[in-house]
Amino acid sequence: MPTAEHEITEAEHEIIEAEQEITEAQTLAAERAHLAESRAALRRMREHTAALSADVAADWVSKQILESQLELRVAALADHPDAPLFFGRMDHDDSGSDLPATMYVGRRHIHDGDEGRPLVLDWRAPVSRAFYQAGPADPMGWRRRRRFGFNGGELTAFEDEPLDGRALGPSQILTEEIERPRTGPMRDIVATIQPEQDVIVRAGLAATVCVQGAPGTGKTAVGLHRAAYLLFTHRERLARSGVLIVGPNRAFLAYISAVLPALGEVQVDQATIDDLLGEPTATEPAAVAAVKGDARMADVLRKALWRHLRKPEEGLVVTRGASRFRLAEHEVREIAAALRGTMRYGNGRTSFAQRLAHQILVRMEERGEAPDDRVQDQVARSKPVKQLLDQVWPKVTAEQVLFRLLSDPAELRAAAGGVLTDEEQAAIGWAKPARSHRSAKWTAADRALLDELNDLIERTPSLGHLVVDEAQDLSEMQLRALGRRCGTGSATVLGDLAQGTTAWSARSWEDVLRHLGQEGEVTELTLGFRVPGSVLDFAARLLPHVAPELAVPRSLRPGAGALTVRRVPELGAGVAEAVKAALAREGSIGLIVPDDAVPGYVATLSEAGLAHDLLGPQAAADERVLIVPASLAKGLEYDHVIVAEPAAIVAAEERGLARLYVVLTRAVSTLTVLHRADLPAQLT
Template sequence: MSEQNALQEEQERLTSSIQEMKEQLRDMPPRYTGSDFTEQMLDLQREEQKRRLQIALKEPYFGRIDFQELPEDAQAEADEGEAKALYIGKAGVARSRSNELLVIDWRAPAASMFYSFTGGDDPAAYESPDGEIQGYVHLKRNFMIRNEEIQRLVDSYVRGQEEGAVSDEFLLYRLGENKDNKLRDIVSTIQGEQDRIIRAERNKALFIQGVAGSGKTTVALHRLAFLLYQYEGRIRADRMMIFAPNRMFLDYISGVLPELGVGDIGQTTFPDWASELLQHAVALSDPSEVMSHWFEEKRSAEEWEHASGRFKGSLAFKAMIDERLRELQESILPQTDFALSNRCTLSASQLKEWYETDYGEEAIMEKRDRLVSRIRRWTESELKQRGVADKKVKAQWKARLKSFSSKIPSYTSVQLYASLFKGKSLLPGIGKGIAKQTAERLGKGLAAAEDLAPLAYIELKLQGLKTAPFDHIVIDEAQDYSPFQLEVLKACQRTPSMTILGDLQQGIHSYAGISSWGELMDLYPEEVTGFFELNRSYRSTMEIIEFANVILGGMTGGVKPAVPVFRSGDPVEAVGVADERWLEAIAGILTDWQGAGEFDTIAVIGRTAKECEAIHEALQESGFQASLVVSKQPEYGGGLTVVPAYLSKGLEFDAVLIADAGREAYGELDAKLLYVGCTRALHRLKLLYRGERTALLEKWNP
């Protein structure tokens, strides 16, 4: 069949499908507002169907796979039987009269072949609830549908035809599109290695090392949508949580889950979540102070390695806190009987039995409070049983109760944590400087970011988790997490179910993060962990990826270098400029880029916040409409953006201008920071440098 005939047939099928969906929406009855439970449940089902139809109408489907299922009792030849066309979209839709599937949900078992099948004449297979289903793929077709019209149709496989180099044609077409101010779903272009992660079993701590542009964040978000589909009724969206690096990144990814038809999944940052857990008992000191300390000024390798954040995030520090908590458990009960009178005594052994046996599985302060309440009830019972009516005696007994209860210490997490840095309670191995700074900060009602994991851990041990445990947790930019942070989140689940992703080569927060995935993976038994490595970069052109790999000069932590998709573009440029013409040169480049109209999103990436402020001010004076990204910014607006390199992680731009890649700006310890900045670019990358260019580019031969 010719391409034109195929396009005509598919357009007719699309028009018919859209008409069916519109009719179903039109025939939906109004919402039920009565009190009948059965009708309420039916109404919820209709609302779910309506939601799926509304999603499907935007883009009914994006793929087709013609599959000929083999019978169970025989090996059929490829030309026997009939291949069935399966159309795959973001939401499953059935015909109203026949209940035949019009569109298959991309998360359904049969749809997995669309992602896993890469060609060849051998049988394909997928796992169904009834076991493995084998058969032959006859056709694999990609669509781009906009405004009820097929804009593009690509056959990546036709059985019996010689396979050409078309398998990546649709992918390259989508990758060549310009970027807006939100992260997009990748449901139409999920690759085989990404699909294996998305469909991995639920009860695992899944670690994903993904190079810049490998799609690891979108893979994790699609995994959430898959888990809700696959384990419907067993896990809940409101018990899932995404931990992102900052609030602006949460805004950036906010459109993906709604596009996939998934709502109610929690999204937060670790500092915000920990502050909520602590009921805002302390205020977080400005994280930009830490960033300023580490990114605005030059630091030695030794200073980076011995930062207090690394110590407070270590398992050694957690072990010290565990020992302090154990001491509290053992010493919290008075070693004496509670005597109301010579003839009315509650023995120390009875108190111990109540505390350790009756309340043994509860948090320390919960046990303490319940024990005090039980002693109070016992006292009131004794007063009643003994018929004590004398007000003076009653007052004496209540005074003795109050005095004895005060001997059972009550701590808040902040009080207990602060005690670790004072006097005789000072934990061994803590430097006096760290202890003094921490104690002073806590005394003012403040906590640094590095204190939040210990504080949250102590809160869980003292008060317990007051909400339902998480069904699944996603941690993005996990290379910046400490082992202690992960231990805290582990304590908020009954069984491990996590998707933990990041890139060691983007680990710019070395004062707090990890240097190898083993530091986090070792927190789990080997049988409940999984590790995936995504080396293929889909974001940037070959020229940009190859240039970025040169900057690193070699991978650390056993990570493999990024492999670009075969998508060529403009060569990377590095241009020297005099100090006095620096801002003028930036404005000139932006004028050329905006004038050409090729790019929707452009970023000027500076080394420091101060440098970005100066650039932003100069651009405004020159008439540019530019936004400046600062710490704690809640949203990213797209267009022309000025952003420090350390705040650009996770974002993507059509074109990137590195404001200054001079030797003074980026030294040997700044390789990962420059790498992050350069790998934000999809199509165009240019670097300016004042004075000599950074030594990180010594091996670059343009």
């Protein structure tokens, strides 16, 4: 029987708990009130911006520019009801500090329109860095960090973390946000950015950053958030020069398309490498594509282009009125030789005409005339100069040069001799060429060669910043094409060497940066936040065979019960049963199958009455159950992944083990592996 003293202690304990509940309820009510005030302020900010008129502009051009800027600003201030306006708060008690006593951190800056008082600070602002970096070892002047839990747009919970060194367990709100089921496109991670990720996100504009990220480490999200940070920090500069996101396919771009708009950034272009270089109209064997993708082709193309320059066989005679002015053949030859290879081919052609005209002006001055620059331009455009120009320095297109190179064995031998072996020359040369460059069909590798030639003829414009995801899958020539587009800017390079699945996949990030023409530090992320530990450990059995030099990734989440590997007598029935089981859980479902088996699984799910969609190369689908060809799985993730017949996925391509590694690491909650044939030996 408890004593009276014990009974009093229990009563006191109940009173303390009740008081804590009252205090927590009051705190929650106060935070909800701040959320409502912030949402109302954001609405007023948007209404004020929408009411502004571009009529104050001085002229029509200025008015168009101002109207465009106002439209972008209104779009950036859009309120997304399901996205909380703030996700954290920092507090300190030092009244003598320059820091605000309380700082709410959210997706964008919100202020009180009447007083200008900041209600929410943008997560990218310098002072907001403390929310991600402050800790017991360095509180950075703050006393407490508070995280908020939301359900939709409703604030439901808060969690305080003292920064005085007291030991605390892992944040439940942070863990729940990381593990929250994924439906629809990718979400931003501003509420869960980890310190090592934040360092990458806030790297300066001048720096090129390369991230080797194991599956689930958030490398794609880090790259997108870095783009948002740079746009916030260098708004005017990047508005002029532009930011471009390059992804592996359109399904991937559709998946990530909502992240930047949710952060208020609506003026960022996204593209695949085919969008930039041109859609291929033909295919070729992987071995041929590998030779064309080699950086040595740049030297071959340069030689092939300049072989179009012809040796002058005659001089130049220009008639001006009753006078005739002559340049001897050797003088024309010296001018052409002096210009050859010193500039781009197109600029050289223009300079050749101007140099010829200048020498004619010298002749005119020697006879006592006083010509000016207008006369030189007239001479440069005169018929005799144009005729000589077309004979010596003909105008060419990239398509003409590449067609001649690949269709004429003698031309290929002359340009590639000493660069490519005889076997390599024979591999890339066309056995049955088209009639002309106009009817030629170009492969993906050819498109990169055409881009190189176009840049040798005329300079490619450069962007302010380029984000390249899955960069390990780009050829050296494709990397050179992207490097030209950030030649005067910087880049964020993302990928995983273990997930390289193309014939030309990179083996080191140093090589990738070199071909991009960029210098940067390589950061390796090995701690996964999304893929359960049991799933990641299973997939990591393939690492010694696909990328033995990489560190084995580990997961923040143990993932007990997340992995199921089962042999089934009939794959169709097993898949239908697994999909039904997954539908009983919350979240998205991805059925990843060998590419050539897609029609069969479409029929299987249809016969079983299971609603589904097929993920295609052009865009993401909307159904909860998606059939995903293995070749399109890269970069995507689903709460529940079902993989059918791993051995067939491996057998489908040369780097099939790397493809399987990609496929096995798409799961956020559960992975079910179904097989009828034996599993690949590397998994067992």
